[in-house]
Amino acid sequence: MTFEITVDGRPVPALPGQTVGAALHAAGIRAWRTTRFGGRPRGLFCGIGVCFDCLVSVNGGPVERACLTEARPGDQVTTS
């Protein structure tokens, strides 16, 4: 029942109901964004939609919190 999404073109497995953030973290991808000023790496921190560290774009849409965004088969996730 595992399906695939891509993150910056790289395939990442996900489970039904799983968030994009959880799928990335489970795949060992822990840093997927860098900060504006210091270029510091960021990934999941609060995991419940409060901190906004884990921002991604899904299928070219506006940035959203990876920890709240449910992964769908074939989703193309891009990071910044």
Place this chain on the structure above:
Amino acid sequence: MTGPSPSPAIYDLAVVGGGPAGVAGALTAALRGLRVALVDSGARLGGQYFRHRGVPGEPPTEGFARFARQVRALTERAEVLTGRQVWAVTREDDGFTAHCLGGTAVRCRRLLIATGAHDRPLPFPGWDLPGVLTAGGAQALLKGQGVVAGDRVVVAGTGPFLLPVAAGLAAAGARIPGVYEANGGLGLARHPLLALGKAGEAARHLAAFARHRVPYRTRHAVVAAHGDRELEAVTVARLDRDWNVLDTRRVPCDTLATGYGFVPQIDLGVQLGCATRPDADGTPVLRADAAQRTTVPGVWAAGEPTGVGGRHLSELEGRIAGLSAAADHDDGPGPPELLLRRRARQRAFAAALLAAYPVKDGWRGWLRDDTLVCRCEEVPLARIREARDLGATDARSVKLLSRAGMGWCQGRICGHPVACLAGGDPAAPRRPIAQPVTLAALAELTLEEPHD
């Protein structure tokens, strides 16, 4: 999910938040015949406590069967709107409108705020390295997503929540180099009265630690995180009573789960003009009367937004709010004395917990000049010091001068530490105890198990 009846133009009660408080409040009011809508941001109800995916072999959470029954009963009687984040509530002539991201608007005559709480992390050098998670984040990954946060997970912070987080991770196969409790730890469990409620739970977790060879250390904390682009190790310090560092050692790990209590989510209440009060630890919470009414007519609050107290207290407050809202609707009876007494007992316990696991000032000594305090705007301690040198003496002025708390999260993560650093004296707003309860009064309370 939708209820059986067509949506009315205006609900008698709208509940924001589908954790133990919101579900209890919504169900209680619906059973009295009110037309109720419950709005929750999650894909499933349960909030931060009940995070079940409904997959085989899932470890049980205490109280989940009861909560699941409540949810089933609720969905038969009320409109349950999941996956909707309420971003604002506005006042109308005949009530309120809850506005959800994505466009849904819920009109209601009465509102119950049951929006829960989130972790309160403390800053320290390296706390923004990937691999550092809040304790609640690690728990959400495990219980809500089926993902073990890491292979070697250090758990650190203060409060009883660290215990189930560490026990859950250990049971799921993570190696736990240590659980570090900054306070004296289980002193509360030794209290003859308070022990009755929670000591059994704590003892179970500690037995699990022994089984998995997990060291549990009190008066210890993680005071720095190290790694190039991801976490590779933490500095663990032995602390004195005020959390000043006595000595340190390095502990290799790939993940840290950390939390120093919780911050209630009171935004909607504050938007509506509900008065706040400082909780026992100084955190602002919504002021609520004996019937869980806020200071704004038509607005009730239950659970963590009126003071952090866990799921039992949340459920009781939700039921009381639901009954009070129902009485407002049908002029019938309000919450019975029995519920109010149970709530008093749970609140006394919650206040004692907050008192047993305070955040001590010494954490400020863990920071260096270049330690980020605000993660979003990347504001280091030095810039907050500059703001203070320019004359800022409160969190608001510090924010305006340093931009701390002005980023994406709007100070939800750094608000408490910035307030402490800005005021210079974080003890100032703190009340000795939020609920005026003495141990003698505690001893007079009837002890009883929650009924199903």
